Every structure is written in C-alpha cells, then in structure tokens.
Amino acid sequence: xxxxxxxxxxxxxxxxxxxxxxxxxxxxxxxxxxxxxxxxxxxxxxxxxxxxxxxxxxxxxxxxxxxxxxxxxxxxxxxxxxxxxxxxxxxxxxxxxxxxxxxxxxxxxxxxxxxxxxx
Numbered sequence: 373x374x375x376x377x378x379x380x381x382x383x384x385x386x387x388x389x390x391x392x393x394x395x396x397x398x399x400x401x402x403x404x405x406x407x408x409x410x411x412x413x414x415x416x417x418x419x420x421x422x423x424x425x426x427x428x429x430x431x432x433x434x435x436x437x438x439x440x441x442x443x444x445x446x447x448x449x450x451x452x453x454x455x456x457x458x459x460x461x462x463x464x465x466x467x468x469x470x471x472x473x474x475x476x477x478x479x480x481x482x483x484x485x486x487x488x489x490x491x
Contacts, residue, residue, distance in 0.1 A: 389424055394442040397425035402450050402458075410449050410479060440469045448478045 377384040397418065401411045411427070418425050428438055440446070446469070450457055458466065458478065470476060 391424050394439050395424040395426050396442075396444040397423060398438050398443050398446050399425055399427045400430050400438070400446060400448045401427060402430045402448065414447055414449065414479075440465060440474065441472075443469075443474060445475045445477070448476060450478060 373390050374385060374387045399411065399414055399418070415425070415427060426438075438446075446466075448458060466476060
C-alpha cells in the first residue's frame with residue numbers, strides 16, 4: 373500500500389505492508405539485560421529481508437496472547453540463563469506448537485557458557 377500526503381510545498385509518499393491477521397513471525401523480547409541489542413539485530417534483519425513480524429515484550433512472566441497457532445516461527449530472545457529463561461508455565465504450549473509444525477529459535481546474551489581453564 374502506498375500513502376501520499378500533499379502539502380502546498382511538497383508531496384510525501386510512503387509504501388508499507390498491511391498485515392491482516394497475525395504475521396507468520398513473532399519476536400519475543402525477554403532480554404532486559406542486553407540493552408535490546410539482540411532484539412534490534414533480529415528485527416533489523418527481518419526488516420532488511422522484507423519480512424513482516426510482530427514484536428512482543430515478555431518481562432514480567434505474563435505473555436500477551438501471541439496466537440501461537442497462527443505463527444510459523446517464534447524467535448525468543450532470552451537474557452540471563454537463571455532468571456530470563458522460557459518459563460515452565462509455557463513449556464507445554466511451546467512443545468505442542470513445535471509438535472504441530474511450528475518453529476522456535478531461542479537466542480540470548482547468556483546462552484554460551486564460559487569455560488575456564490586452570491593454569
């Protein structure tokens with residue numbers, strides 16, 4: 373869809389997508405620690421690729437209805453591995469989603485474990 377705004381001096385035009393229903397991709401932002409860098413990476417990548425997506429915040433352990441059954445892909449950005457993990461209360465829903473063909477990708481700033489070698 374293209375929208376135009378006419379003023380006395382100029383004409384402004386913008387083209388954008390209109391999604392009816394739910395976009396096939398949802399980006400769940402649970403990372404309050406990394407200053408949203410990881411979320412910016414994924415949202416910027418999807419925008420650059422021309423993908424429609426919805427971004428939702430999940431910081432207080434209450435997730436708004438993200439209509440999993442309407443999505444093809446869930447990108448879940450976690451943070452601290454002890455406090456900002458996917459909660460047990462959602463495990464059954466996410467497992468059912470995957471078992472019915474959905475895809476989940478989880479990424480976070482604290483996923484990698486640092487190995488320490490003693491000298």
